[in-house]
Amino acid sequence: MEKQEIKAIIEGWNTGVEFLDTRQHLEVIVPGENLHTIAEKLKNSPELQFDFLLDVTAVDWTDRFTMVYHITSSSLHHVIVVKSTITDRENPEIDTLSDLWPTAEFQEREVFDLFGIRFRNHKDLRRLFLDDSWGFPLRKDYTDQNIKELK
Numbered sequence: 587m588e589k590q591e592i593k594a595i596i597e598g599w600n601t602g603v604e605f606l607d608t609r610q611h612l613e614v615i616v617p618g619e620n621l622h623t624i625a626e627k628l629k630n631s632p633e634l635q636f637d638f639l640l641d642v643t644a645v646d647w648t649d650r651f652t653m654v655y656h657i658t659s660s661s662l663h664h665v666i667v668v669k670s671t672i673t674d675r676e677n678p679e680i681d682t683l684s685d686l687w688p689t690a691e692f693q694e695r696e697v698f699d700l701f702g703i704r705f706r707n708h709k710d711l712r713r714l715f716l717d718d719s720w721g722f723p724l725r726k727d728y729t730d731q732n733i734k735e736l737k
Contacts, residue, residue: 587633587664589607592634595631595633595634596628599627601623602617602620603617611656612666612667613667613668614666614667614669615669615670616668617670618671618672618680621670621681622681622682624668625655625668625683628666629686634662635660635661636658636666637659637660638660638687638689640656640657640658640665641656642654642690642697643697646726648727649673649675650671651675652669653671653680653703654667654668654669655667672703678702678704680705680706681705681706681707682705682707682708682711691708691709691710695708695712696714698713699714700716700722700724701724
């Protein structure tokens with residue numbers, strides 16, 4: 587399915603999304619409060635069948651976070667990039683997608699561990715790699731206390 591066909595289907599849902607037409611994949615900018623609803627439609631839509639979540643990550647822009655999801659259809663062979671902005675840096679939070687795609691469970695835990703973004707309704711949100719004495723090392727404002735001590 588071509589990007590324009592996917593875009594037309596999503597536009598028909600009247601969900602307030604924006605689109606970025608990049609060379610490779612269609613990018614959809616989704617308001618955080620609509621993320622779960624739109625993700626559910628992407629997965630369950632018979633025309634789209636986005637049944638596999640490839641990747642979950644975040645980007646720190648110093649004044650906000652952007653969640654980035656790469657989702658594919660294993661039967662129809664198209665890919666979409668879904669992005670959602672989190673503006674609250676003190677308590678960053680967004681809905682989990684692990685109930686829709688089980689692969690999100692560990693990927694969301696990794697984002698939580700490294701960025702400190704919490705996922706509402708995640709069934710097991712805890713750190714994967716680091717203990718609580720660490721901050722969130724992929725944040726732009728992170729400073730490593732061990733490096734300070736070496737100077």
